[in-house]
Amino acid sequence: MSRKQAAKKPAGAEGAGKAVEELHTIATEIYNELLDGQVPKMTLPLRTKANIRFDPRASVWKYGSLKGVRSAKKLKGALMLLRTMYVLDFIKEMIDGSKSSTLREMYYISEGWDLGKFHSQDESNLLAEDLEIITECMREDFKLRPEESGASVIGNITIEEVTRSGERRRINCKDDIGDAGYTIPYNVEKEKVKFVNADAKFILAIETGGMFDRLVENGFDEDGKCILVHLKGQPSRSTRRLLKRLNEELKLNVVSFTDGDPWSFRIHASVAFGAIKTAHISEYLATPTAEFVGITASDIVNYELPTDVLTPRDVGALNAELSDPRFKDEFWKHEIELMLKLNKKAEQQALAKYGLDFVTDRYLPEKLGELGLMR
């Protein structure tokens, strides 16, 4: 079995039908190899750090051209092919029955697969990613999902969600929800979530719950004419996919608003340029035009923010970012070097030093003004 890889775009939006077809192809190829008396095998890109490169044209991470072969010649490879067959069958069953499962459930379900049983959840998670790479479908098409929870959304956008009962339900994320916002489901593909209309100028993607609640309470979605999205720390795939779709379909700028430390810079980078772990679907998840409003090292100086001293781990992370292609521009070079020089980091909520309204009355209007998003 050997299949082309790295086409322009995964087929996620086409949904379950395409997934079944692709999975059937894998099974057929292995079946035919067995019929022909050949030792069955799968070819897939090497998933080592050496085979991931930053594509400067698309501004995202991608797999390179190195390939590996998983053959049934050795016991370990044969068992992985057996597991693959079981997983294909399990996914097809779920699609036929309109079910879905967590990656953890699939791991437990393999208890009934004899020699096909997974030894750890890492093993089953990796196989799910392998299938994404081979089929150019998305895990969501396979009805597999993680346990992480999706983003909360508040702002004047109307979403149509197909609920578990099959009903098309329209929800306006300002008028139809409580103050905790609309929580996106794990699947945000078009067959599940549609955007009906939106009255906003941009999306503000916020790292912490404290700051999200602050902007909601201060009514910044209305005053700033924006849609507030709570990233909940390192954003899940569904959150990044939602931002990408909002950007692409509604032509809305995405702006990250995070803490000011190296880990938060990486949150922005994963929104904008993708992450190594999901390099095979970067073009599907990343929003390369996303901008960063703060907290920057310059903000620490200009707004005299309360700070904490950098830990050795922080310093190591900042130094690593200096050679990370995602941070290779003047803005980031300056900010990272300044943070190292200051030896300080700051949280979003540090803006409260000047009162609860400072962030919406002054900080965001000033910083978003520089980006041309507020007057």
Next chain:
Amino acid sequence: MSRKQAAKKPAGAEGAGKAVEELHTIATEIYNELLDGQVPKMTLPLRTKANIRFDPRASVWKYGSLKGVRSAKKLKGALMLLRTMYVLDFIKEMIDGSKSSTLREMYYISEGWDLGKFHSQDESNLLAEDLEIITECMREDFKLRPEESGASVIGNITIEEVTRSGERRRINCKDDIGDAGYTIPYNVEKEKVKFVNADAKFILAIETGGMFDRLVENGFDEDGKCILVHLKGQPSRSTRRLLKRLNEELKLNVVSFTDGDPWSFRIHASVAFGAIKTAHISEYLATPTAEFVGITASDIVNYELPTDVLTPRDVGALNAELSDPRFKDEFWKHEIELMLKLNKKAEQQALAKYGLDFVTDRYLPEKLGELGLMR
């Protein structure tokens, strides 16, 4: 300043008006002590483990009768009283302006209080708890909140939430929401959240997101005629308060459904009997009639579940639970001892060994049947 403590019930439901009055009393007492030429002081219950006892009549944790005095005779005490005055003023300002803040924001706001500045967030968090104890109000009445997110709810219950714009919004947690559920706001007191009506026989409080999503997908809220509440691990105060109100006002049984390990047993105990950290408001947060459906050690045996071996920390926690008054009955003694004997623990999702529907087709009907909640 010395005030009575440990009245029957905190005054939370009466809201902000009562809070302002109580805070004003504190300030007046300190002011009068200064006018009389006395050294100002505050008396409050000692917050040591030795002063927390389990009240077997109410089945919850409570403070004992030991008291401590915080006087301005020493610099440290004087600074704490200064901070207290600043905090009283800040809370009054928030209530007057219909604002609220996270505990973290209050910590940062103290940057502008000169000598009254907090040195760590622990210090400001503790002061917020002190004020709860002295005033018999709830933190929510002071408009202070943590960053933790509240429970998700799915089921046939209609809630009326007063939104940030002051509008009364009715939301049915089955028909008006997406598949991720209704997320409760941080304040679930009556002035913010009302229960309009519910068609359910009990509340199922679920520890993990994976299992919550499973029960939602399988439609267990309808088949089991229950309201599903996602605890999100160790439940936040607002989540426990919501369960308590649902139990008290709608006369619905609360049933915990967690992983089968010592930490999950404690999640149930904090729902049912309260936690040491919030001993001063146990009667407000705990639902002593709450029952536990599983995963039990007996389930591991009876359902032959996939397990993990107990770690030394697990064993230590189980042994501690054997002398914890909250677990002092035959059921828990048996289950904890059996778990120690098996030397095994199991997750909720381990039920997937028998397929995705096993939990709703067999496990829950059997176990809830024993509790008389399902036929």
